[in-house]
Amino acid sequence: MSFARVAIIGLGLLGGSIGLAVRESLAGCTTTGFDADPDVRRRAGVRGLVSRVCDSAAEAVADAELVIFCVPVGAMEQAAREIADVLPTDAIVSDVGSSKAAVGEALKKALPGATVIPAHPVAGTERSGPDAGFAHLFRQRWCILTPVEGTDPAALARLSAFWEALGAKVELMDAAHHDLVLAVTSHIPHLIAYTIVGTASDLEGVTRSEVIKYSAGGFRDFTRIAASDPTMWRDVFLTNREAVLEMLGRFTEDLTALQRAIRERNGDALFDLFTRTRDIRRSIVEQGQDDARPDFGRGDHDG
């Protein structure tokens, strides 16, 4: 069921973590890896992120059974084109991109005829690069696979088993639905964090040192999210445009309602909302997606 040879394209946080997790959890599986950045390739070699670091994507995928693209979503199509001529015909192609409909289309377009099963491990941190990865990143995290109609069930079962071997819990979802769900659980929260941190840094009348000094009052948790990789997040918003805009519309309406409640001194409305949101937090902790310690969120399980 499992794979003997896995090629990882992009050796940053996600690619590096997959390489380390395979080494730890899948005895007998060899990994090859390539990254466009020579410095990243060098660090990947030093850290042993994959069994063999290659000088080209073509070399990395030459005899791979599974190829996983771990590059920013805007770079997926170009990265896939680089292996189009050498991809083994029976290889399964997947990725870890944070938006799924656009990436699925990009991979299909670049690799016509290939078995493509897009995936998104909902696991990550605000750090990026080859030194950020760690073997247990995926443990107890969801990995969402977005097969299309007609996807080979055997290939789907193999890919699911691969992610489960790395410690993830696998869920199947339609790509468009994935994009809507992740817009509200991940993309909009990042947009809000980027906005708040941007607003605070542009404020007149409140000094930058005051913002930093008193950050424990909530701001600090936003700065962690707002420290996430700019390339990755630019690409997420550009590729999941429609779902994000739809959710942003809903969010803006709710914000306006909250603004009215404050203006009208409607304490009941505020209290009701804050009670409901507290319950959501409780459910997240109960379902093991976070812990209740006061340093929540500064651990290693966001994305």
Ligand code: NAP
């Ligand atoms: P990362 O740490 O920045 O690593 C991505 C690496 O891919 C970089 O070293 C980049 O090099 C390289 N790259 C770019 N284009 C390439 C190409 N054509 N061929 C080979 N390598 C190429 O990013 P990451 O956090 O691992 O994210 C990778 C993917 O995972 C993204 O699609 C993201 O949406 C998804 N994801 C991220 C998280 C998270 O929390 N970070 C969580 C779940 C999913 P350059 O820097 O030189 O461009």
